[in-house]
Structures are given as structure tokens and as C-alpha cells.
Amino acid sequence: MKYLDEFRDPILAKKILAEIHKTVTKPWVIMEICGGQTHSIIRNGIDQVLPKEIELVHGPGCPVCVTPLEIIDKAIAIAGKPNVIFTSFGDMLRVPGSKKDLFMVKSEGGDVRTVYSPLEALTIAKNNPKKEVVFFAVGFETTAPGNAMAIHQAAKEGIANFSELVSHVLVPPAMEALLSSPENRVQGYLAAGHVCTIMGWEEYDPIAEKYQVPIVPTGFEPVDVLEGILLVVKQLEEGRYEVENQYLRSVKREGNQPAQELISKIYKITDRKWRGIGEIPQSGLSIREQYSAYDANLKFSVEDIQTNEPELCISGVILQGLKKPNECPAFGKECTPTTPLGATMVSSEGACAAYYKYQRMGK
Amino acid sequence: MKIENLSCPLPIMDHKTIQLAHGAGGQLSNDLIDTLFLPRFSNKTLNAMEDQAVLDFPGKRLSFSTDTFVVDPIFFPGGNIGELAINGTVNDVAMCGAKPLFLSVAFILEEGLPMEDLHQILISMEIAAKKAGVTIVTGDTKVVNKGSCDKIFINTTGIGVLESDLNIASSQIKMGDKIILSGTLADHGMAVMTSRDGLSFQSRVKSDTAALNGLIDSMLKGSNNIHALRDPTRGGVATTLNEFARSSNLGISLIEENIPVKSDVKGACEILGIDPLYVANEGKLIAVVSNEDAPNILDAMKNHPLGKDAVIIGEVVSNHPGMVTMKTGLGANRIVDMPIGEQLPRIC
Numbered sequence: 001m002k003y004l005d006e007f008r009d010p011i012l013a014k015k016i017l018a019e020i021h022k023t024v025t026k027p028w029v030i031m032e033i034c035g036g037q038t039h040s041i042i043r044n045g046i047d048q049v050l051p052k053e054i055e056l057v058h059g060p061g062c063p064v065c066v067t068p069l070e071i072i073d074k075a076i077a078i079a080g081k082p083n084v085i086f087t088s089f090g091d092m093l094r095v096p097g098s099k100k101d102l103f104m105v106k107s108e109g110g111d112v113r114t115v116y117s118p119l120e121a122l123t124i125a126k127n128n129p130k131k132e133v134v135f136f137a138v139g140f141e142t143t144a145p146g147n148a149m150a151i152h153q154a155a156k157e158g159i160a161n162f163s164e165l166v167s168h169v170l171v172p173p174a175m176e177a178l179l180s181s182p183e184n185r186v187q188g189y190l191a192a193g194h195v196c197t198i199m200g201w202e203e204y205d206p207i208a209e210k211y212q213v214p215i216v217p218t219g220f221e222p223v224d225v226l227e228g229i230l231l232v233v234k235q236l237e238e239g240r241y242e243v244e245n246q247y248l249r250s251v252k253r254e255g256n257q258p259a260q261e262l263i264s265k266i267y268k269i270t271d272r273k274w275r276g277i278g279e280i281p282q283s284g285l286s287i288r289e290q291y292s293a294y295d296a297n298l299k300f301s302v303e304d305i306q307t308n309e310p311e312l313c314i315s316g317v318i319l320q321g322l323k324k325p326n327e328c329p330a331f332g333k334e335c336t337p338t339t340p341l342g343a344t345m346v347s348s349e350g351a352c353a354a355y356y357k358y359q360r361m362g363k
Numbered sequence: 364m365k366i367e368n369l370s371c372p373l374p375i376m377d378h379k380t381i382q383l384a385h386g387a388g389g390q391l392s393n394d395l396i397d398t399l400f401l402p403r404f405s406n407k408t409l410n411a412m413e414d415q416a417v418l419d420f421p422g423k424r425l426s427f428s429t430d431t432f433v434v435d436p437i438f439f440p441g442g443n444i445g446e447l448a449i450n451g452t453v454n455d456v457a458m459c460g461a462k463p464l465f466l467s468v469a470f471i472l473e474e475g476l477p478m479e480d481l482h483q484i485l486i487s488m489e490i491a492a493k494k495a496g497v498t499i500v501t502g503d504t505k506v507v508n509k510g511s512c513d514k515i516f517i518n519t520t521g522i523g524v525l526e527s528d529l530n531i532a533s534s535q536i537k538m539g540d541k542i543i544l545s546g547t548l549a550d551h552g553m554a555v556m557t558s559r560d561g562l563s564f565q566s567r568v569k570s571d572t573a574a575l576n577g578l579i580d581s582m583l584k585g586s587n588n589i590h591a592l593r594d595p596t597r598g599g600v601a602t603t604l605n606e607f608a609r610s611s612n613l614g615i616s617l618i619e620e621n622i623p624v625k626s627d628v629k630g631a632c633e634i635l636g637i638d639p640l641y642v643a644n645e646g647k648l649i650a651v652v653s654n655e656d657a658p659n660i661l662d663a664m665k666n667h668p669l670g671k672d673a674v675i676i677g678e679v680v681s682n683h684p685g686m687v688t689m690k691t692g693l694g695a696n697r698i699v700d701m702p703i704g705e706q707l708p709r710i711c
Contacts, residue, residue: 004633008692010693010694013693014694043691043697044692044695045691045693045695046693046695048696049693103382103383103384108380222692222693358698
């Protein structure tokens with residue numbers, strides 16, 4: 001398949017790997033931001049073949065893992081209301097709230113549907129004018145334009161029975177939060193390729209400069225990831241700290257401007273709590289006042305949400321790259337994908353799920 | 364910045380009600396069988412946990428199997444629920460080397476089902492039964508209130524006869540055996556998924572639904588050294604191989620680059636974020652065969668139209684018993700796990 005097979009070519013991948021082995025002389029800690037990259041690394045066994053000097057730590061770039069419990073509980077409460085069709089990307093359905101998950105709401109008779117695009121949710125709203133259709137708008141900058149488009153269209157076509165429960169998060173503030181933490185170990189970033197496709201990489205320049213870390217927007221196939229690692233390692237070895245683009249076929253410096261304009265037309269930047277990390281200032285998106293008619297948060301009064309998040313697992317430490325999933329005492333024992341203790345084990349992009357799925361032998 | 368809140372939610376350990384994932388063929392389905400069904404119905408034949416029961420009578424051995432079909436949509440590219448119901452049970456009966464002979468068919472119809480749809484489904488069942496060489500000898504029909512079922516559900520049960528000395532079962536799998544896959548992966552599952560309501564993209568992916576008893580006949584002519592056979596339907600190749608690894612207590616090691624997937628199917632899987640190893644097939648089989656006879660059996664398969672793309676995808680090993688692993692293009696190893704429930708589309 002074009003644009004895919006050439007970036008999975010084992011011969012090319014092995015060449016880049018040899019180049020990495022030649023370049024590295026000192027130990028380095030590199031974080032890949034995006035859960036998609038984590039999965040590619042574990043699935044292809046990239047961490048098994050890298051030189052021992054390079055330690056990859058897995059970043060918070062899994063939107064499912066960082067969606068705060070209050071919002072999941074709110075989603076569950078709204079989805080259980082009688083006149084509601086609750087739509088969501090599939091990943092969110094198995095994430096446990098305080099008492100249950102969205103799958104259980106469905107089995108109790110709630111109308112919970114998986115969609116692949118918020119525009120499908122809008123079509124459902126058009127076809128069911130007597131129902132309230134709510135879309136669970138989670139994700140990073142990658143999914144924000146589509147979610148903004150759904151509200152834009154709803155306003156344009158006057159579809160009043162559509163709304164979004166928004167929990168969007170922004171990547172650069174989280175990268176900065178991790179770097180400024182006293183426990184930080186990260187010396188270089190593979191930035192999330194798809195996020196940069198939308199937003200470009202201008203906003204990374206000041207971060208690279210301020211914290212003196214190389215930042216490389218990187219794709220998701222094995223050749224991409226290895227190339228990204230090579231670019232970061234070269235910079236680290238040479239003492240440089242720049243933003244350097246690996247994902248040339250998709251990322252432009254300025255990003256996708258029409259998409260950015262649409263995002264800022266519908267959403268505004270707000271403080272946001274990240275599950276496992278805590279509140280990060282200016283790190284989320286919420287719906288602007290002029291579109292508040294489409295804000296499920298305002299449309300549905302959901303009272304009495306009492307979140308219950310006991311400290312049972314170390315997903316927060318894992319999301320910050322301080323520990324590896326298999327260093328958790330519960331990993332593979334009390335905590336498995338069937339009985340997850342944390343969102344990092346639930347989501348297909350979560351680091352714990354990736355370790356469990358592909359690499360638990362002999363560990 | 365000081366980082367707080369290093370916590371996460373309580374697990375949802377025990378479901379008080381049936382979830383869709385209990386029927387998806389993965390870990391939750393297994394839990395249901397192990398904790399609820401087997402303890403009550405336990406007996407030697409059932410405990411073998413094959414897709415069919417092999418029943419010994421004086422001078423005769425029978426293969427007996429049943430399956431219920433609830434696919435949505437009922438018409439999909441490459442087939443419909445009717446031929447699926449015939450081929451599915453024929454295949455389950457045949458996967459021990461038996462010759463399928465007789466089927467029962469039971470329908471649950473939803474009030475309001477268009478007569479024309481039923482008619483079309485019956486015509487394809489008639490054709491599929493003829494092709495597979497089986498006779499439908501008994502049946503039943505129930506009609507339920509609108510909303511009590513989804514258009515049409517079909518149950519088929521099949522009986523076949525077995526050459527008396529054949530013993531094809533996952534318990535026969537041996538170290539060093541080769542694993543042969545009869546053709547490309549994931550065609551059926553992706554055909555159904557891409558034709559579901561709400562998924563607005565065009566694809567040319569077609570279901571592979573087919574009766575495999577003819578292919579098995581040809582294989583047995585090539586060699587009797589077939590140790591295990593199974594059609595990787597719900598849960599896909601990954602689930603079937605995990606079942607093999609667990610019941611034989613041996614490991615299975617796959618080679619990623621040998622696994623055949625059509626490029627259209629691969630594309631659909633990429634877009635939806637689904638791993639073809641976990642997607643249902645309805646016209647493919649996995650054979651675990653002795654190392655020595657693998658070339659013969661592979662040749663016999665390649666000479667049959669339903670096995671022309673057959674390929675050796677891996678072997679049975681003694682390390683990591685009970686587990687399936689795959690050698691990646693980079694030469695690293697990863698686990699191919701049992702799925703938990705339904706494959707969820709990825710978020711981005």
C-alpha cells in the first residue's frame with residue numbers, strides 16, 4: 001500500500017537502526033508523546049533493538065487515558081438519560097468511570113453508539129429530531145477540527161438537538177508541564193505527528209529553546225519512529241536543541257491553517273485537568289459562549305457527581321514517563337485489559353495495554 | 364509544576380449483566396464458558412472444547428455441531444446471512460475431517476421482515492447447501508414481535524460422518540508442527556464492518572464465505588498427518604491460534620511478513636484502526652500439520668480453488684507454552700494476544 005509499505009520496509013528500518021547504533025555514545029532518555037507512536041514502538045519491537053543507551057519513555061499522548069474521571073462520569077450520567085443518543089469514538093466506551101463504563105450504560109438500555117466521525121453523530125441528530133444527540137468530543141488537536149466542524153455545521157443547518165461534551169486537550173502545554181516538573185528525566189521529544197499536521201510546529205520553538213531539548217515531529221510507522229529517534233540522538237550527541245521535522249510527508253511548519261481557524265472559531269483555550277497528571281493551565285479547549293447552545297455541559301444539568309478515584313495504580317507516574325508499565329506491581333496481575341486498574345490499560349493507545357498486548361513474556 | 368493526583372479508577376471486575384463483549388469470541392466469551400457453562404454441562408466430549416463434538420457409535424463416528432447467525436447487516440458484499448448459516452455449520456462439522464451430510468435450520472423472524480428478503484436468503488441457502496453437498500432435513504420457524512429480534516436470526520445444526528481412524532483435534536498438536544493458513548485474512552469481517560450503517564466509506568472488500576469441506580477432502584488426500592484444523596471465524600486468526608496454544612500447552616511462533624492480507628482489506632483495517640489478525644473469516648482454515656508432510660499438504664491446498672493462496676505462517680514451538688508470538692520485520696518478537704472483547708475503533 002502506497003505511503004505505508006515504504007515506511008514499514010524492514011531493510012530501510014534496519015539501515016536507520018544501524019545509523020542510530022553508530023551515532024549514540026552516551027545514555028539518553030527520549031519521550032514519544034503520542035500513544036500511536038508507543039504502540040508502533042512496542043508492536044514492532046523497536047525498543048528491543050535500540051542500543052541500550054537509549055531509553056524510550058512513553059508520554060501522555062493518549063486522549064482516552066488523560067480524560068478526567070469527572071467528565072467520564074458526566075458522560076455516563078448523560079448517556080443514561082431517557083431521551084439521549086450518546087455517541088462516542090469506540091475507545092471511550094470501556095474506560096471505567098467511578099461506578100460503571102459506557103458499555104454498561106448500553107447494556108442497561110441506554111442508547112450508546114460508536115461513531116467514526118462527529119459528522120456521523122450530526123447525521124444521527126438530523127435523522128432523530130425528537131432525541132437529543134450528544135457527541136463525546138475528546139482528543140488532542142488532531143480530532144478538534146472535525147469536532148469543531150460538527151458544531152459549525154449544526155449551527156449552519158439549525159440542528160438544535162445536537163451537542164458536544166467537550167474534553168479536548170492540547171499537547172504543547174503538557175510537554176512543558178512535564179519538562180518543568182522537578183522529577184523530569186526527558187531529554188528529547190518525538191512530537192506527535194498528527195497533532196503537528198494540524199497545528200504545525202512553530203509553537204515548539206520556544207519550548208526547545210527554553211528547556212534545551214530537541215523536539216522532532218515524528219510519524220507512526222517503524223521507519224518514521226526510527227528516523228525520529230535518529231534525529232533526536234544526533235542533536236543530543238551534538239549538543240543541539242532544535243525543532244526538526246521528520247514527518248515531512250504530512251507536517252508543514254505552519255500546519256493546516258483552515259483547520260486551526262475552525263478550531264478557534266468554535267473553541268477557546270481553557271485550563272484542563274489531565275487524569276493522572278493534574279490540572280495544567282491553558283491546556284484544554286471548551287466551547288465559546290456564542291456556541292453554548294451546543295455545549296452538553298450546559299444543556300444537561302448533571303448534579304451529584306461524586307468521583308471516586310482511589311490510589312490503586314501508578315498510571316500517573318507512567319503517563320509522565322517516570323516508570324515503565326511493567327514496573328508497576330499490579331501489571332499483568334491485578335491489572336489486565338479485562339480488569340483494568342487504570343485508563344492506560346484500557347485504551348488501545350495506553351502504554352500499559354501496549355506492554356500487556358505485545359511484550360509481557362519473560363518480564 | 365508540581366504533579367498531583369497519581370491515581371486511577373477502580374476496575375469493573377464482575378459484570379452483573381451480559382455485555383456485548385461476552386459474545387465476541389475473546390477473553391470474556393471464554394470466561395463465560397469457563398465459569399457458567401462448563402461447570403454445569405461438563406462431560407468428556409464437551410470438555411474437548413472443539414468447534415464440533417465427535418460422537419463414537421459402534422462402527423460409526425459422527426461429527427455434530429451447531430451455530431447461530433445474527434450478522435448485521437443481513438446482506439453484505441459477497442453474501443448474506445443465509446449462505447453464512449449453511450457454510451458456517453458445514454465448516455464446523457468438517458474441521459475434524461468429517462464429511463458433512465445433514466443440516467437442521469431454525470429461523471427467528473422479526474415481524475415486518477420483507478418477504479422478498481426472506482426469499483433471497485432462502486435461495487442462497489439452497490445454493491450453498493447444494494455446493495457443500497449437504498441436505499437440509501429438518502427445520503423450525505418462529506416469528507417474534509417487532510423489536511424482539513433484529514430482522515432475522517438463523518440457527519443451523521449439522522451432522523457428518525468421520526473416517527474411523529481420523530483424530531484431528533487441538534490436543535494432537537506437536538512441537539515442530541507447521542501452521543498453514545488457507546488464504547488471505549479478514550475479508551469477511553471487513554466486508555461486514557465497511558457495509559454497516561453510519562460508516563460512510565466505499566470499499567471493494569467482499570466476504571469470503573465458503574464451505575471448506577471440499578478443501579479438507581483434498582488435503583486429506585495429500586496426507587493424513589493433519590493434527591488440528593479450525594476455521595478462524597469470530598475473533599480471527601489470533602483467537603484460534605491462542606486457543607490452539609492453550610489447549611496444547613505449546614507455543615506458537617508466527618512470521619509477520621508471511622501473513623497474507625489483501626490490500627483493500629489492509630486499507631480498510633488501517634482506516635478503522637483494526638488489526639486483521641482479530642477479524643472474522645468465513646471461508647478460511649488454519650491447519651496444524653506435521654513438519655514432514657507440510658509441503659504435501661500445502662501443495663494439495665494450492666491445487667484447490669479455496670486454498671490457492673495457502674501459506675505457512677508459523678510453527679509450533681516449546682518455549683512460551685500457551686502463548687502466541689510473532690517475529691516482526693525488525694527481527695523483534697511480540698505477543699499476539701487473545702482479544703478481550705469487540706475490537707474498538709481507535710480514537711485518532
